Amino acid sequence: MKRFHRDRIRHLGRQLALYAEAELASSREACAILERSLLRLAARPRNCRED
Known part of the structure; x- marks a missing residue:
C-alpha cells in the first residue's frame, strides 16, 4: 500500500x-x-503519484 494512502x-x-x-x-x-472537516477531506482530489 502506498504511504500516501496509509x-x-x-x-x-x-x-x-x-x-x-x-x-x-x-x-x-x-x-x-x-x-x-471530514467532508472537506473527502472532497480533496486524490492526486497521488507512485512512490
Missing part, C-alpha cells in the same frame, strides 16, 4: 475518532465542525 487512512481514522467522541458528548457544535 497516512490518509490514519488521518481520517483520527478525525472519525474525534467525531465519535463529540457525538457521544452530545456537542452538536463540535459535531458540525468535525463533520465539515
Whole structure:
C-alpha cells in the first residue's frame, strides 16, 4: 500500500475518532465542525503519484 494512502487512512481514522467522541458528548457544535472537516477531506482530489 502506498504511504500516501496509509497516512490518509490514519488521518481520517483520527478525525472519525474525534467525531465519535463529540457525538457521544452530545456537542452538536463540535459535531458540525468535525463533520465539515471530514467532508472537506473527502472532497480533496486524490492526486497521488507512485512512490
